Amino acid sequence: MKKHNFSAGPCVLPKEVIQKASEALLDFDNGLSLIEISHRSKPFVDVMEKARRLALQLLDLEGKGYQALFLQGGASTQFVMVALNLLETEAAYLNTGTWSSNAIKEAKLYGKVHEVASSADKSFSYVPKNYTIPANCDYFHCTSNNTIFGTQLTTFPKTDIPMVCDMSSDIFSRTLDFSQFALIYAGAQKNMGPAGTTLVVVREDILNKVTRSIPSILNYNVQIAKNSMFNTPPVFAVYTSMLTMEWLQNLGGISVIEAENNKKAQLIYSEIDLNPLFTGFAAKEDRSKMNATFNLTETKLKETFETMLQKEGISGLNGHRSVGGYRASMYNALTLDSVGVLVDVMSELERKA
Numbered sequence: 001m002k003k004h005n006f007s008a009g010p011c012v013l014p015k016e017v018i019q020k021a022s023e024a025l026l027d028f029d030n031g032l033s034l035i036e037i038s039h040r041s042k043p044f045v046d047v048m049e050k051a052r053r054l055a056l057q058l059l060d061l062e063g064k065g066y067q068a069l070f071l072q073g074g075a076s077t078q079f080v081m082v083a084l085n086l087l088e089t090e091a092a093y094l095n096t097g098t099w100s101s102n103a104i105k106e107a108k109l110y111g112k113v114h115e116v117a118s119s120a121d122k123s124f125s126y127v128p129k130n131y132t133i134p135a136n137c138d139y140f141h142c143t144s145n146n147t148i149f150g151t152q153l154t155t156f157p158k159t160d161i162p163m164v165c166d167m168s169s170d171i172f173s174r175t176l177d178f179s180q181f182a183l184i185y186a187g188a189q190k191n192m193g194p195a196g197t198t199l200v201v202v203r204e205d206i207l208n209k210v211t212r213s214i215p216s217i218l219n220y221n222v223q224i225a226k227n228s229m230f231n232t233p234p235v236f237a238v239y240t241s242m243l244t245m246e247w248l249q250n251l252g253g254i255s256v257i258e259a260e261n262n263k264k265a266q267l268i269y270s271e272i273d274l275n276p277l278f279t280g281f282a283a284k285e286d287r288s289k290m291n292a293t294f295n296l297t298e299t300k301l302k303e304t305f306e307t308m309l310q311k312e313g314i315s316g317l318n319g320h321r322s323v324g325g326y327r328a329s330m331y332n333a334l335t336l337d338s339v340g341v342l343v344d345v346m347s348e349l350e351r352k353a
């Protein structure tokens, strides 16, 4: 039976990517598996170089002073690495959810954190606006898409200090002027590949400004000098991410997938707004195009709704354990057809109730 995978992460990947990745597990290089050859062999070094190049090409940052890295430890390790490498005295953070809060917690280990604004007062259901970023801070950090609460930044502040952005759950999903960011990071498992690698795109001129000693493996300069191969890289995660970026480039790049993502978001949110049995969680103007969070207005329909979802092969729709309700994650590889199946179930519920 066809599955419609709305999981928030790890999550759906393009079928052809999974097909190619599984072929490489069996035979990548003359009968040898991708996961049993040296990461220093030419075939794999080519994969790493291609992955780094594709990331810069898709973001239109090639030749603009940026380096792309594929590191380990997830986005959570970037909470630490960003602060270790960039925070000398004080940094500015926008708090829009659990992941921002976690980033702030780690940064506080290395310096002062100035929280410019927070939406904690309303359970992170909106994105704060009209805050000021102190010019004396070393950098400003924000989270472009709040995976758990289903809000997304549509505009980014203008600031003269380096802007750092956690794009784990909306990287490659929409066109932006990516050169406004000095550093972008994204765990692969939301919109790029399997868990195990994290994309970091950093403009080199922001490095070498702190006085502390940085452990080699957590030092961006070392990782750049070693071409993301300071130690053994997660070869399968990097290869699969490379295939997904290649898939996206062949489709026509971010602008093509963005049009599709807009259609998907439009479809689900119009159902949430028109169907009296459902109510959205996030403030309308801040709704995420990647993760739509919503609730049933009548809890007695929970069982009926969930049985219907199961019957249609819809999986991964449960909200995050901290929010409850439902969350439809609609990453790049989720088709408009899958959103259509979900919306049909929602309207069928209304007819039945």
Ligand SMILES: *Cc1c(COP(=O)(O)O)cnc(C)c1O
Residues within 6 Å of the ligand: 009, 073, 074, 075, 076, 077, 099, 143, 145, 146, 147, 166, 167, 168, 169, 187, 188, 190
């Ligand atoms: C999932 C997620 C993280 C955490 O990623 P890990 O790779 O598990 O550390 C961080 N930030 C955002 C926005 C996320 O969606």
